[in-house]
Amino acid sequence: MFEIYTTLSYVRVASYTSHTLPCLNTKQVAVKVISKDQQPLVRVKNILWRISLTEQKSVIATEDEEDDDLFHFGQCSFDIPKRKLLKNNIPIKLTKAEYDILVAFVANPSRVLSRERLLNLIEHRVDAPNDRTIDVLVRRLRHKIEENPKEPQIFTTIHGEGYLFAADIT
Numbered sequence: 722m723f724e725i726y727t728t729l730s731y732v733r734v735a736s737y738t739s740h741t742l743p744c745l746n747t748k749q750v751a752v753k754v755i756s757k758d759q760q761p762l763v764r765v766k767n768i769l770w771r772i773s774l775t776e777q778k779s780v781i782a783t784e785d786e787e788d789d790d791l792f793h794f795g796q797c798s799f800d801i802p803k804r805k806l807l808k809n810n811i812p813i814k815l816t817k818a819e820y821d822i823l824v825a826f827v828a829n830p831s832r833v834l835s836r837e838r839l840l841n842l843i844e845h846r847v848d849a850p851n852d853r854t855i856d857v858l859v860r861r862l863r864h865k866i867e868e869n870p871k872e873p874q875i876f877t878t879i880h881g882e883g884y885l886f887a888a889d890i891t
Contacts (some may be wrong), residue, residue, distance in 0.1 A: 729810050794888035795875055797866055806865075813865050818843055822858050824888035826876070835883035845847060859884055 792799045797808045804820060806813040815823065825834065825842040836852035843858075859878075863870040877885040 729732055765790050786806065793891045794827075796868075799823065801827070808866060814863075815865070818854075818863055819865075822855070823862060825827050826884075827890065830888070833879050833882050833885045839883070854882075 745888050755836050779810070790800055792801070797806060799806050801824060804815070806815055806823070821843045822839055825839060836855040839855045839858075843854075859876050860870075863873050867873050867875055873887075876884065876886045877887045879885050
């Protein structure tokens with residue numbers, strides 16, 4: 722019968738005694754191998770290796786998912802799949818059209834989007850929209866997001882061309 726104590730840097734096999742050795746930190750793993758197997762150390766190393774691979778994959782996957790879905794600009798954070806916009810950690814309600822146009826802006830930062838292109842990106846507007854529809858939606862977003870909607874810093878108008886999403890996205 723053996724007790725195996727491991728940290729990230731080494732594995733030590735100690736004979737089983739009636740008292741237990743204290744763990745030095747929370748990353749140590751104690752595994753009891755109750756077997757007459759000739760190679761318990763190799764089996765335990767293999768199990769620990771598999772566990773570490775699984776933990777690495779889960780950490781990388783959650784970081785990738787969070788990074789792909791969450792955008793920060795100005796004082797706002799925008800989570801696309803959850804349809805959440807927070808300004809200073811306060812939720813901001815968006816209509817479907819406002820959400821669609823904000824997704825279009827976030828997907829095309831520092832790029833001028835014409836009113837026609839923005840109209841094509843808003844799917845649910847079937848009943849004869851015009852370019853003033855975009856103007857109204859941008860004005861609503863400015864009032865919800867900008868510090869001073871009269872002097873916009875995030876949604877900039879490019880006269881004769883369209884709108885520019887000028888915020889730095891992180």
